[in-house]
Every structure is written in structure tokens, then in C-alpha cells.
Amino acid sequence: MRHYLKKFDKRILIGLGVVGAGVLYLKVLSPAFNIHIPCPFKHVTGFDCPGCGVTRLSLSLLEGDLYQAFRYNSLIFVLLPLFILYYYLSAKGKKRSSEAVLYGMLAMTILFGVLRNTPMFNFLAPTII
Template sequence: MLTKWRSKLRLHIKKNPKLVWGFFLGAAGLLYIKVWLPTTRLGIPCVFHEVTGLYCPGCGVTRAAASLLQFDLVQAFRYNALLFLLLPLYALYVVMQKKQWRRSSQALMTGMVIITILFGVLRNFPAFAWLAPTSLL
């Protein structure tokens, strides 16, 4: 019985290695956010922010992910609004890649890179302070 299960698992892993790696990376991320951070209070600091004092496009992503796991969409948006724009665009990019729409997918990826750079620059200006990773008062 156990050998049948192992052989089926090996076959499934060989057919879908990306799915297996995705599962393990997702499980590791979940453990990091739900177990490691609350117990140790040791997060990964943003090197860019530590050196320059400016916010990079990724600042606040870990806190946003933790808020999303608690279904707190408003707080997640306050930590990093870029996620809410890029996640659906990336899903569209994956669909375009699967359908082999190369030009469209490349244009979309270029647009996502430009949006990310603009977001990183704008969130450091006082007029766009609402883009900085902040918590609700």
C-alpha cells in the first residue's frame, strides 16, 4: 500500500515539478509570516530603505501579505498598493504566455516594469505619501 502511494507521488512530482516547488515555497512563506515573524519579531529588513531612507517598490509587501492572510484588504492596500495592481496583471501575463501571444505579453511585462519603477519613485514624494507603507491610525 505504501509503495503504491510513493510511486504515485513520484510520478506526480515528475509530471508537475513547478506545482510541487510552488507548494513548498508557499508553505515556507506561510510559516515565515504566521509562525516565525510573530514569535521572533525578526523580519527581513529592506536593504534599500536602510541605506537610502527611501521606500522601494517592495517595501511593505511582507506586512501586506500578513494582512491578506487575515483578510484585511484595506490594511494590505495601505502597506503596498502595487500588489493590487500587479497581481491581476501578472495573471493576465501568464494567460498570454500560455496562449503564446508573445508581443502582447512582452508589452504587458514592459508596462508592469514601468509601473513598478514609477510606483517606487512616486511613493517617496510628499504629494504621493499615501503610497508609502503606512498603517491605519
């Protein structure tokens, strides 16, 4: 049990470090130095990738604007609970179930990436600033 807690504490510290670095980037460095993360996929193809809008989503969440965050990238709101379910199933040793969830998330991500670039589903594309 003690070994599990040490591993868990390490993950929490790493997670908090990543979140802290993200907040520092989004709220301090990006506005001060006008540094933004470009999307190489969009730059090369002209299409929105499944992750386009995540930086703006993060900024909206930091400002408490859940509605606008959802408009920037709604996929994250679907994938987050599924990722938690995947992690839970993996921790319980349910390999087949966790893999099914993982492949489902992959299929959703690919489908979302294709649909958000079609005229009929353009409401899935990130809103323009």
C-alpha cells in the same frame, strides 16, 4: 498533453511549497523569534522601494484584512492580475503582447517607487505600524 500536466503539477507543488514556507515564516518564525526581513534599499537610501510593505501586506491578507493590506502596498493588487495576463499570453505564444504587459508592469513598478517617495503621493507609502 500528459507532459504538460506533469510540468503543471510540478509548478503547483513548488508554488504550494513557497506559500507554505512564507506562511511558516510570517505566522510562526517572525513572531516567535522577532525575525523581520529588512529592506536593503530603504536602509541605504532612506526611501521606500516598490516592495516595501509586502511582508505586512502578506500578514494582513493572512488575517483577512484586505483594506490594511492595500494600504501597505497597493501596487501588488495592480500587478497580480497583470502577471496572470502576462502568464496567459506567454502560454498562448503571444510574445509581443506578453512582452508589452511585462514592460508595462516594469514601468508601473518604477513609477510607483518614485511616486511613493514624493510628498504629493505620500499616501502610496506603506502605513506606519
